[in-house]
Amino acid sequence: MIDYKEIFKAWKASFNPTAIQEELAKKRLSICLGCEHRKEVLKGVEWSAVCGKCGCPLNKKVFSQNFSPCPIGKWENIDSQYIKSLDIKKKNSLI
Secondary structure, three states: HHHHHHHHHHHHHHHHOOOHHHHHHHHHHHHOOOOOOOOEEEOHHHHHHHEEEEEEHHHOOOOOOOOOOOOOOHHHHHHHHHHHOOOOOOOOOOO
16 A cells, blocks of 8 residues: 655655755665665656665655555664664565
């Protein structure tokens, strides 16, 4: 099931992030840029990268306010420094 509320919040945060949101997004993105599942819609254009597991555009997904929305759990260590872990996400969404 797609979580449209989460998607909207991530996109909204990406347009005017706080300093902490920006810092977390940069750290998450640095992990994604080295991930074997990252795909580029347009070769050589960083903003066109999407997650090969869930299909989300990475430049927006990194602004999710959920704890470790990465479908393979690569963000858990970083997120634990920034986000209180309530529930680890167990579903895919298009962010």
